[in-house]
Amino acid sequence: MEAFFKLKPPTEVFHIIDGFSAVDQETIPMEDALGRVLNSDLTAPEDLPDFFKSTMDGYAVQTRNTFGATESLPALLEIAGEVSMGEAEKIKVGSGQAVKIPTGGMLPKGADGVVMIEYCSLLDEKTLEISRAISPLENTIQPGDDFRKGAVILPAGKRLRPQDMGVLAGLGFLEVPVFRKPKVAILSTGDEMVPVDQNPGPGQVRDINRYTLGALCRNMGTVPVQMGICEDHFEPLREMVEEALQAADAVWISGGSSVGTRDFTLKVFETLPGFELLVHGISVSPGKPTIIGRSGAKPVIGLPGHPASALVVAEVFMTRMLWTLSGVVDAGDGIHTVKQAILKRNIPSSGGREDYVRVKLENEGEQLTAIPVFGKSGLISTLVEADGLARIHMNTEGLYAGEEIDVMLFSNT
């Protein structure tokens, strides 16, 4: 079978993945928008802040009245009142006057700066001594300093973080237009598979991929739609894949690691409406037998059956596809944090393919080190032990102990 694979290099696969389109949009309450992806640019409906305010506890003044003031030659000002929080200013600051103001308070008319309370002392109830000169606008925020009315505050394709939620709140957005959360139908094939709540008989295994792949989808802000286990036969698989395609925005089949089933998966895909085969094998280890196709706009994916291989392929390639479907701009960036570490042992590699090797990170004094987690690629324990993946590029024969290497951390851990 191997000979029939037209293996594609990973860079080409990434490019193909970037060609998928985002799902459609919906409008949701702002409160629920954390982690969601904006569907259109948001602009400020008003200035933020929308009034001239103090950033310090102190006294609002006409700053020119403080020019030249020092400890030995303080300025003396008449106290003309006090600003209350959350109220419109009623007092006016005239020349030679000062008005007490709290942090966040609105500057009274006439004032153009705030003297910090540390540089003020009361001579009597009505007289303030100021020991330091301040510049115009000092210790204040002007209307629009955060965002000016009409400015783009957050661009389409942005995944919302806590601070982004803050801007939405500050500007009174009650609803936001976002991309829907893509739904990913997950199904496992294999006559040896039993559900997790069954005791596997001899030669049988529990369906691990349902949980690892579903968890990865959740971590990426998408919704797994669990289709269950399908026996290794053409017609049942075809029916389940069709159903999956109705129920979701993408279909992931894992399994088919035996020669016969690999054929089924592709043959079933070929019956789907408007199917186009995009990738039939990737020059990567693990993950060579991965299939990527589309039925209309929807990606249909065949992943390896080995749980560890399936999860590595999902981590390297499918995370990017999930963010592309989610509408994230430049979906390849920001999924994986890359850290530099000193490799502790040689990692050999065959040329002609890209290897993703599990590594564990450990601090040795000030130095971050990467220890390869060797072990058969079918073992899930190797992934449990690992913190990330070291990529061995196509045209190298491996990585050497002592080299500084890039480690791609697992997404969202």
Added chain:
Amino acid sequence: MEAFFKLKPPTEVFHIIDGFSAVDQETIPMEDALGRVLNSDLTAPEDLPDFFKSTMDGYAVQTRNTFGATESLPALLEIAGEVSMGEAEKIKVGSGQAVKIPTGGMLPKGADGVVMIEYCSLLDEKTLEISRAISPLENTIQPGDDFRKGAVILPAGKRLRPQDMGVLAGLGFLEVPVFRKPKVAILSTGDEMVPVDQNPGPGQVRDINRYTLGALCRNMGTVPVQMGICEDHFEPLREMVEEALQAADAVWISGGSSVGTRDFTLKVFETLPGFELLVHGISVSPGKPTIIGRSGAKPVIGLPGHPASALVVAEVFMTRMLWTLSGVVDAGDGIHTVKQAILKRNIPSSGGREDYVRVKLENEGEQLTAIPVFGKSGLISTLVEADGLARIHMNTEGLYAGEEIDVMLFSNT
């Protein structure tokens, strides 16, 4: 007021935070356990895998029958049958025999290795030619290779990732003992505050902290309990804090940035049962006026009122507290990814305090650079622009352009 602060250095504050205890435990369905923290060590109830299996498509053999086999001098074996996926082996492999086996198939009795299909060719229906010698156990996984019965598979305090879910599934865990998700009561004080759905009048602002702090709690896997806005008066604040303490595992008050309210917050805390003041001011910027106390086991926290300052303090200190309450082992590690970058501009700093300066990361060719986002610390836009924080240690006068600095990325972005 400043003089009354006994400012604590950040390292001491981290140590104090580590002294809080995790919340209690609950048992939840395995399916819901992603991101949850294990409450006790889990051990393997059985071997994983629990049978001797092939990792390749090929032929199961007695490996000694292949010794010396080469392309020019292949070994000839009699084909004795085929292993079906998911079924117990019925066939026995005798000396001089081979049995076809798919990846994941159970090795028939007598066999101790698998020859990859690439090195096999059929001479006739009954005769297999093998062109390569294999070692005992080659291309197989033995029972317990992943985890041996009784071994610790995942330790208490571990936050579950997709691969960890895979191990739970593989071993048939239907339920797992985890720490409850801590609940954090969030309340904002300030007479200038209005809810997000109201138009602020002159001098008023919308309550931003509710959303930024709530989002941060969610990102850390905890549950915000929104108490709303409290006016700046002792008795209403006391009542709301008592209610918050009933409803949650921790209380965060933001606001009180004016001198008067700062007093209220601490005075209200002092009325709580078994209150102990742990931190009254941190030698850090932003975030100096932060208060950390405990009422019994529950942390009660006073955060700055400025949304940007409150979020920086929450990011630096409160994330660690949330993971400590969540039961994560070594909660300080792993929250923030630290990246090295070349600083593009000088950042001045006053000595005697630790500064957390917002920076934006940009690639310049191969080099990651950090650009300080200057702007008044009260502006939330500076955080929207930033990717993380550069820490300026206590006893330095700043960082210089061209230096390699550590950038603490925002959690979970």
